Amino acid sequence: DIVMTQSPDSLAVSLGERATINCKSSQSVFYSSTNNYHLGWYQQKPGQPPKLLIYWASTRESGVPDRFSGSGSGTDFTLTISNLQAEDVAVYYCQQYYSTPWTFGQGTKVEIK
Amino acid sequence: EVQLVESGGVVVQPGGSLRLSCVASGFTFNNYAMHWVRQTPGKGLEWISLITWDGTTTQYAESVKGRFTISRDNSRNSLYLQMNSLRVEDTALYYCAKVSLRSTIWRHFDYWGQGTLVTVSS
Numbered sequence: 058d059i060v061m062t063q064s065p066d067s068l069a070v071s072l073g074e075r076a077t078i079n080c081k082s083s084q085s086v087f088y089s090s091t092n093n094y095h096l097g098w099y100q101q102k103p104g105q106p107p108k109l110l111i112y113w114a115s116t117r118e119s120g121v122p123d124r125f126s127g128s129g130s131g132t133d134f135t136l137t138i139s140n141l142q143a144e145d146v147a148v149y150y151c152q153q154y155y156s157t158p159w160t161f162g163q164g165t166k167v168e169i170k
Numbered sequence: 171e172v173q174l175v176e177s178g179g180v181v182v183q184p185g186g187s188l189r190l191s192c193v194a195s196g197f198t199f200n201n202y203a204m205h206w207v208r209q210t211p212g213k214g215l216e217w218i219s220l221i222t223w224d225g226t227t228t229q230y231a232e233s234v235k236g237r238f239t240i241s242r243d244n245s246r247n248s249l250y251l252q253m254n255s256l257r258v259e260d261t262a263l264y265y266c267a268k269v270s271l272r273s274t275i276w277r278h279f280d281y282w283g284q285g286t287l288v289t290v291s292s
Binding site: 088112158166 | 205214215216217220229231232242265270276277279280282283284285289
């Protein structure tokens with residue numbers, strides 16, 4: 058199984074500042090037939106299901122504010138929230154959809170400092 | 171508007187059985203693979219099962235293999251999870267989720283239901 062490890066487990070960021078969440082996969086999730094990293098990011102607010110933010114490691118889902126961005130290559134990926142807003146308080150998960158079983162990171166809780 | 175509505179979660183005793191349902195609307199259900207994912211406070215998000223758009227292929231996490239069965243009825247736009255030999259550790263919020271692209275399993279999940287709570291306790 059591919060293990061997804063996120064860091065940090067939690068972070069507190071001031072409003073308007075940048076939050077950076079890291080995700081490391083235990084093996085490559087690059088799929089040559091799609092020429093993409095099979096890596097997604099989800100946001101989960103309390104009492105709600107996860108919501109897709111980013112797919113292919115760096116493609117923003119339609120309707121997601123452009124302060125959310127994804128990057129990375131190899132086995133190291135990053136979700137960046139620039140200009141943090143109060144509504145961004147949530148737990149963020151990375152997920153690989155490269156091979157079964159599909160696996161998620163343990164989550165990173167983002168709070169306001 | 172895509173909607174996924176799960177139901178069937180209840181309190182059940184260890185060793186018991188349960189069937190969860192997920193009714194889909196707002197998209198052509200029989201074109202998309204579907205997943206079940208569960209969430210517990212201690213273990214976060216855990217993928218547990220997949221079924222292809224035509225129901226011909228299923229996959230399971232090792233933790234539920236041999237106990238859970240995923241199925242679908244495309245005429246009813248419905249996804250199911252038959253859960254047998256339930257254990258305390260199966261206690262979780264169960265979500266159904268839709269794959270983002272038709273006729274493939276190798277894509278992210280673009281929509282999730284609100285979840286249904288299964289509690290296994292004596």
